[in-house]
Amino acid sequence: MSQVPKESAPLEGYAAPSTVEEALRLIADGDATILAGGTDLMLQTKPGGRLPYRRKLVNIRRISELRGVSEKDGRMSIGALTTITDIDNNDLLNTVTPVLPQTANCFASSQIRNAGTVGGNICNASPAGDMIVPLLVLDAEVELSAWTNGAVTTRLVSLDKFFTGPGRTIKQPNELLTRIVFARPDKKLFAGYIKSGPRPALEISTVSAALSAIRDNGKLSRVRIALGAVGPTVLRAVKAEAYLEGKTVTAQVAAEAARLAAEDASPIDDVRATAWYRRHLIQVYIKRLLENDSQG
Amino acid sequence: MTAKVDISFTLNGHLKKVSVPIDMSALTMLRDMLGMTGTKLACGEGECGACTILVDGVSLNSCLMYAAECDGRTVLTIEGLRTAAGLDPMQKAFVEKGAIQCGYCMPGMIMQAKYLADTKGKMTHEELQRGLEGNVCRCTGYKKVFDAVAAVVGVTE
Ligand SMILES: Cc1cc2nc3c(=O)[nH]c(=O)nc-3n(C[C@H](O)[C@H](O)[C@H](O)COP(=O)(O)OP(=O)(O)OC[C@H]3O[C@@H](n4cnc5c(N)ncnc54)[C@H](O)[C@@H]3O)c2cc1C
Ligand code: FES
Numbered sequence: 001m002s003q004v005p006k007e008s009a010p011l012e013g014y015a016a017p018s019t020v021e022e023a024l025r026l027i028a029d030g031d032a033t034i035l036a037g038g039t040d041l042m043l044q045t046k047p048g049g050r051l052p053y054r055r056k057l058v059n060i061r062r063i064s065e066l067r068g069v070s071e072k073d074g075r076m077s078i079g080a081l082t083t084i085t086d087i088d089n090n091d092l093l094n095t096v097t098p099v100l101p102q103t104a105n106c107f108a109s110s111q112i113r114n115a116g117t118v119g120g121n122i123c124n125a126s127p128a129g130d131m132i133v134p135l136l137v138l139d140a141e142v143e144l145s146a147w148t149n150g151a152v153t154t155r156l157v158s159l160d161k162f163f164t165g166p167g168r169t170i171k172q173p174n175e176l177l178t179r180i181v182f183a184r185p186d187k188k189l190f191a192g193y194i195k196s197g198p199r200p201a202l203e204i205s206t207v208s209a210a211l212s213a214i215r216d217n218g219k220l221s222r223v224r225i226a227l228g229a230v231g232p233t234v235l236r237a238v239k240a241e242a243y244l245e246g247k248t249v250t251a252q253v254a255a256e257a258a259r260l261a262a263e264d265a266s267p268i269d270d271v272r273a274t275a276w277y278r279r280h281l282i283q284v285y286i287k288r289l290l291e292n293d294s295q296g
Numbered sequence: 297m298t299a300k301v302d303i304s305f306t307l308n309g310h311l312k313k314v315s316v317p318i319d320m321s322a323l324t325m326l327r328d329m330l331g332m333t334g335t336k337l338a339c340g341e342g343e344c345g346a347c348t349i350l351v352d353g354v355s356l357n358s359c360l361m362y363a364a365e366c367d368g369r370t371v372l373t374i375e376g377l378r379t380a381a382g383l384d385p386m387q388k389a390f391v392e393k394g395a396i397q398c399g400y401c402m403p404g405m406i407m408q409a410k411y412l413a414d415t416k417g418k419m420t421h422e423e424l425q426r427g428l429e430g431n432v433c434r435c436t437g438y439k440k441v442f443d444a445v446a447a448v449v450g451v452t453e
C-alpha cells in the first residue's frame with residue numbers, strides 16, 4: 001500500500017508586491033506562503049513534501065529595497081533578498097567580513113547561488129544552513145517586520161534566539177524577515193568558516209564550523225563558535241567559547257577547545273555520517289580554525 | 297484547483313502572454329505549455345543543471361523557479377541562442393571540440409557556459425570548473441566541455 005501524500009490545499013491567490021509595506025499588508029492575515037528564490041520552497045511544497053501551501057503565494061522577489069549590503073554608523077545591514085551570488089561578489093563584505101563571501105563561495109552551484117537568498121537560507125532554518133553559521137559568530141540579529149494596527153512595526157531578534165528546531169523559528173506567519181544586521185567587526189577580529197564534503201558545492205554539510213575572536217597580544221577574547229549540521233538547529237559551542245576566553249592558542253589549548261566543542265554538539269547518525277564521525281570532524285575543524293588564526 | 301495568474305514576458309526575443317497555475321515551475325511552463333522542449337528535465341531538484349535558462353542574463357535552474365516569477369522578465373533558452381547569423385559562438389565551439397555526446401545535458405551546459413562567458417569572461421581553469429559544477433554530464437567526462445568554453449573565453453591555469 002502506498003502512502004497517501006500530504007496535499008496542500010489549492011493556492012487561491014498570488015501577488016508580487018514591490019515594497020515592504022505592500023508585502024506586509026498582504027501577509028497580515030498570516031495566511032500567505034512567502035516566496036523568495038524558491039530553491040527550498042519549490043521542492044518542499046511538492047505533493048508529499050513537508051510544507052503545505054497557505055492560501056496565497058506572496059512573491060517578495062520584486063522588493064528592491066530588500067536587496068543589497070550597506071553600512072551606517074558602524075552597523076552592517078544585509079537585505080533579506082540579497083542573493084548568495086551578491087554576497088560572494090560584494091566588495092564591502094569582502095573588506096569588512098571576508099568570512100561571508102567565503103561562505104557564499106562554497107554554497108551550492110552557480111545557478112542556486114544566483115537564485116537563493118540569505119533571508120531564505122535563514123527562514124528555511126535548516127541545521128545545515130550555510131550562511132547561518134558565520135552570521136552567528138558575528139553576533140548577527142534579524143529584523144522581523146509586520147503590519148500591525150495600520151503601521152509597519154519591526155523587532156530585532158538575536159539570530160541565536162531565532163531558531164527553535166529543524167525548519168522552525170520564532171517568526172510569526174504575519175512577519176517578514178527584512179534585514180540581517182550586525183556591528184561592523186573590530187579590526188582585530190578574525191573569523192573563519194569550514195564546511196565538509198568532497199566538493200563544497202551541492203553538498204549538504206556533514207559538519208560545518210565557524211569561529212571568530214578578537215586577538216590582542218596573542219590572547220583571545222569575545223570568542224564565538226558556531227556549528228552546523230550537528231544538532232536540531234545551527235548551535236553555539238558555548239563551553240568551548242568560555243574555555244578559550246583569555247587564552248593564548250597552543251596545541252594543547254586547541255585540543256581542549258576542540259574536545260569541548262564536540263561535547264557542546266548533539267550530532268546524530270544519518271545517511272551522510274555517523275554521530276561519531278561528526279564529533280571527530282568538529283574537533284578537526286576547531287583545531288584548524290584556531291591554527292589558521294595563529295599564523296595570521 | 298490551484299488558481300492561475302496571467303503573466304507576460306519576453307521569451308527568446310518574442311513577447312509571450314500566458315496564464316499559469318501559481319505553483320507551476322518555469323520549466324513545466326516552457327516545455328508543456330509553450331512547447332519549448334529544448335530545456336531539459338532530468339532531476340527536477342536543482343542538482344543537475346539540465347534545465348538551466350537565463351533570466352535577465354542570470355542563469356537559474358528553471359525546475360526550481362516559479363513560472364509566475366517570469367512576469368516582466370527577459371528569458372533566454374537554448375532555442376534563442378541561434379540567431380539569423382547562425383549558431384552562437386558557444387554552440388559552435390561545443391560542436392567543433394566534439395564536446396557533445398548524447399546531448400541531454402547540453403542545453404543546460406551551454407546556457408551556463410554562456411552565462412559564465414558573459415559575466416566573467418576570461419577565467420582560470422578552477423573558476424570554470426566551479427562555474428560548471430551545477431551541470432552534470434554522464435557522457436563526456438567534461439574535458440572537451442572545458443576545451444570548448446576555453447576556445448570561446450580563454451582560460452588560464
Ligand atoms: C541543489 C541544491 C543545493 C543547495 N545547496 C545548499 C548549500 O550548499 N548550502 C545551503 O545552506 N543551502 C543549500 N540549498 C538550500 C537553499 O538553496 C538555500 O537555503 C537558499 O538560501 C534558500 O533561499 P531562497 O531564497 O531560495 O528561499 P525560498 O525557497 O524562497 O524560501 C525558503 C523558506 O523561507 C521562507 N522565506 C524566504 N524568505 C523569507 C523572508 N524574507 N521572510 C520570511 N520568510 C521567508 C519561505 O517561505 C520558505 O519557507 C540547496 C538547495 C538545492 C536545491
Ligand atoms: S532538472 Fe533542474 S536542475 Fe536537474
Ligand code: FES
Nearest residue numbers: 398399433434435
Ligand atoms: S552529453 Fe550525455 S549527459 Fe552530457
